Amino acid sequence: MASWPFSCGIVVLSIDGKFQLIQCLQATAERDVPKSKLTTALLILLPLSAVAGYRFDTPETYLAEASALPAWGDTLERHADERAxxxxxxxTEEKCEGRLNGLRIILQKGANLEPDQQLKLVNRYINKRRYRRDRKQMSLSVAEGGQAKLRNHWSTLLDFLYRGGDCEDYATAKYFLLRELGYQADDMRVVVSYDRSVRQHHAVLAIRQADDSSWLLEIDNTIRKSRQSGYRFIYALNENGIWDHEN
Amino acid sequence: MKRMIFAVFCLTAGIGWAQDNDESKVEKTEKVDLRMSVIESIVVTAQKAPVVSTDEPDEDIDAILGEVESLENEDERK
Structure with a gap:
């Protein structure tokens, strides 16, 4: 019995996140463990669980449909128009212009690769694009009352291939490209998180794995497969909805 | 008389339940709206680190990316 906080700690560190922590503590609470000990364990283990891997199946995190975030809804509409x-x-190869020529090769040859290789190809292809920080300046909008607010700008695939973008644009471009390669929307989410190491908000693409864990496609070419991400996940989106991970 | 009282009771309880349900729906909508405005205000600022590939080399992928790169270089020269 004395080893239960240790067991829950191992669960948090080796399996994943808050979901498992809660389940572990619930199971423990059903035994005769004093509440003070449970509270202490929560205080110690919760911060650890916050840096665990991303999960697609955490209950009660669905927030709203994709169009509830106007900038994202608009990007989805523009991407649908560009798909033609x-x-x-x-x-028809003759109809390919500019970056579409490269995209054609990626889609044609990528279709013959194994899923792991497809992820690697898409990650590296998109990460080669130009990094541009000034996209947000274009989305400066004057809110009611005349106060200027900075908003994220979400690029479509073609928008990004021609003009580049910053980290949320890299994540969305990978999302749209993998959709073209046949990945299901339900198996991918653009995840906005807080990166504790640089103390900034960051966006990555999460890919659901068969065991319900996830891989994160990073902008430095790595594909993070470990259970520990180092991120505090805030929210996630795809064409089917928006998920809130903080409430 | 008993039936009458029972009917009035059921009606009152029904109206009360419907009102509670409406209030909780409004509350839920307000909560979602509030959260959406918080989410909208989060600006992603992390910068791209210099790309130094630490992943394992893959000949197939290198060949495809090489082909794309030479095509794009050719386009730029035009």
Whole structure:
């Protein structure tokens, strides 16, 4: 019995996050463990669980449909319009212009690769694009009352291939490209998180794995497969919705 | 008479339940709106680190990326 906080700690560190921590402590609470000990364990283990890997199946995190975030809803609509150009290019090589030529090769040759290799290809191809910090300046909007507010700008795939972007644009471009390669929307989410190491907000693409764990496609070419991400996940989105990970 | 009292009781309880349900729906909508405005105000600022690939080399991927790169270089020269 004395070893239960240690067991829960191992669960948090080696398996994943808050979800498992809560389950572990619930199971423990059903035994005769004093509440003071449970509280102490929560205080110690919760910060550890906050840096665990991303999970797709955490209950009660669905917040709203994708269009509830207007900038994201608008990006989805623009991408849907641009898909005609991608389809035309895939059908007829002569209709490919500029970056679409490279995209055609990625889609044609990527289709023959194993899923792991597809992720690696997409990650490296997108990460080669130009990094541009000034995208947010373009989305400066004057809110009611005349107060200027900075908003995230979410790029479409073609927008990003031609103009580059910053980290949320890299994540969304990977999302749209993997959709073209046949990945299901339900298996991918663009996750906005707080990176404790640099004390800044960051966005990565999470890919669901068969065991419900996830891989994170980073902007430095790495694919983070470990259970410990070092991120505090805030919210996530894809074309089917927005998930809140803080409430 | 008993039936009458029972009917009035059921009606009152029903109205009360419906009102509670409406209030909780409004509360939920307000909560979602509030959270959405917080989410909208989070600005992603992390910068791209210099890309030094630590992943294992893969000939297939290198070949595809090489082909894309030479095509794009050719386009830029035009």
């Amino acid at each position: 150009a991608i389809d035309d290019c895939m059908l």
